[in-house]
Amino acid sequence: MAKLKIRVDQDKCQGHARCKSLAPELFELDKYGNAHEIGDGTVPAGLEDKAWLAQTNCPEIAIEVTEE
């Protein structure tokens, strides 16, 4: 499986926090509840499905998943 990388677009994120709920290993929230990818956004092996799940549930379409 290709290596995945995630990124939360800070201009689009409105803090619905769906990603944090679905994939807490990949996302963290700031003090306002807005989401950021953890570290450099590299998705550890085995968490690919969670990355896609977060991406497909973000109401603001703020999460980019890219295959490296």
Next chain:
Amino acid sequence: MSDAASYLPQHPPVTDWVNDFDHTDPRWTEDPFPIWDELRTASPVVHTERFLGCYMPTTYEAVRAIANDTEHFSSRRVVVRDIRPEQLGKAPPITSDPPEHKPAKQLLLPPFTPDAMKKLAPRVRAICNELIDEFIADGKCDAASRYTKHIPVRAIAHMLGIPEKDGDRFIQWIHQILELGIKSQEVLVKAAEEMDTYFAGHIEHRKTHPSDDLISTLMNAKDKDGKPLDDAHVLGSLRLLLIAGIDTTWSAIGSALWHLARTPADRERLVKEPALMPLAVEELLRAYSPVTMAREVMKETTVSGCPVKPGNMVLLSFPAANRDPAMFSNADKVVLDRKENRHAAFGLGIHRCVGSNLARMEMTVALEEWLKRIPDFRLDPAGKVTWSEGTVRGPRHLPVLFGKSA
């Protein structure tokens, strides 16, 4: 206190939904879903002359476009009503547009993060069980008036640092502002004044008796220039938290129980697979979204190819967007483990509900505790389910019988 609904002006019944829709029509209140489907089939944006002129986007795409367009659409009026008084009741940030919106919202966000809600969850769990204790021995109850109604009001009272027992007064004010206020300015103004007087007293008290509750947090907050918020801003935010935080979540929990009461397969599945709860809560929020918002058209534009003109309001129906088959497969079905669910129950864009994490927590805890103690229940054929009118939709009476049917 008597219900003022009986003397409010009645709207003529709707005979042409596409050109003359009315979200206060009894048929909309009872079962809006086929109406939304009809409107959506007709056009992505429909219009009515009622309410002094009002559009309604019917597709998810059109709802998103309007929610994201703060240049042409203002939030200064967030309820579609019969009248449009010049004097605007401010409740920042929900009634704010850019650039005032962001700093007002940032003041409110930190107390409502998922982590903050985790700390509140044990109190909500206790509230749920205290309520269930009161009626479980009866073998039946009105789940809306005995259970779902009291959970959000007690939770928000706990956060604000005001007595949970004042809840019935809050519920009355909200009914007057959100439902009766659509048709009567007099009822709305009176309720808003009573609410302001109530909170002004709590603000004054804290000036000499500081506490660590949410009212004090707001009083101690600084605006973007580093100045403390004035009392009017604090009052407006409190008004918002109370109005937005109570019958919305009451409705969401109630609709979820209504669905589970009449869908044994989903109920049994949730009892057997409690780990499904997070996805199920999102799906129930999608299918039975309680909150419809409004915008006011400020400049002429087009939405999904339809011209939209100033002087009109917009009924921003997130519930209808969430039933759009172009966005959701089997949009009219509840699929508890729906994998792809970008639902808009908490709005889209900068006005995403400040209390969404609170609502989710309350809904999750309320369903978990109910299902633990009352895993089997069904609608009481001797009772009648009734629904609230207008801006927030949910069951106001939900008579259920406990146990398996005979």
